[in-house]
Amino acid sequence: MLRVARRLASRWQGLTVILLDRHKIVSAETQRDFDAIGWRVETVAADVFEFLQQDNPTDVDVITTNLFLHHFPQAELARLLALAAQWTDVLAACEPSRAPLALAASQMVWAIGCNDVSRHDAVVSVRAGFNGDEISALWPKQNEWELHEWPAMLFTHCFVARRTGRTPQ
Ligand SMILES: C[S@@+](CC[C@H](N)C(=O)[O-])C[C@H]1O[C@@H](n2cnc3c(N)ncnc32)[C@H](O)[C@@H]1O
Structure with missing residues (x-):
């Protein structure tokens, strides 16, 4: 940041x-x-849920997350995104890409000197990562938001949600 x-x-x-x-x-x-x-x-x-469940959400311009969303199982992630959408008009996330190349690389982090914990985390994180439109599919009230989701560089998966202000259909 x-x-x-x-x-x-x-x-x-x-x-x-x-x-x-x-x-x-x-x-x-x-x-x-x-x-x-x-x-x-x-x-x-x-805890992010305790924070986002405050009674009076602060109006924040942008929420960004880095290597964070993949920590949550699908139902929790959907709840997290729904809460975040109440706080902001823009959310940008940077996550591990769940792709064969990323998985292969995660299995080789020993070569750059990573310890046991990082070797374990790297593989688990890629397996918990995202591809396709998986985050968009969990975003709430999709007709009020513009959603973009794409693989970036070799190992990254990006997601951006921007409120368009359109009313629900
Ligand atoms: C892979 S680290 C990324 C840390 C940081 N965002 C960065 O880019 O360096 C994931 C972080 O998520 C935090 N985390 C996991 N579950 C959380 C939760 N429920 N509430 C708040 N933080 C959480 C962990 O403490 C950890 O620091």
Whole structure:
């Protein structure tokens, strides 16, 4: 997110970013780096469902997720997407691609020095990844949204949902 922020900071000034993970994963250095580009950062260590089920959703411009959606079984993911859609008009996600090449590469991460945990995670993550229109199929009220889903580079699967404002049919 910091890398994205650095690319956007000259055009988008004074933004607030909420970084959510159930673990405290944001270092003090990263927080300072956000300060340095003039973006305010709030870190939230919480379960995503508890956070998104708050009574008064904050109106956020964009939700982005990185290597996150593949953690959830289909029914939970559908619930997560439905909650996210109540918070924002744009959601962009970057996930593992569930493709033969990605699976083959995930089985070879030992070659770049990955430990047992990462070797296990790499394969499991690819198997839990996405292809085709799998995320779009779970998105709620599809006629009110423009959905794009595509494979990117060698190992990535992207999804973007943008509210069009059309009324339900
Ligand atoms: C593969 S890591 C990606 C972390 C980070 N988004 C990144 O790009 O480096 C997946 C993260 O999802 C978090 N996570 C899994 N289930 C969660 C949940 N129910 N609520 C909040 N965070 C969760 C884990 O703690 C973990 O840090």
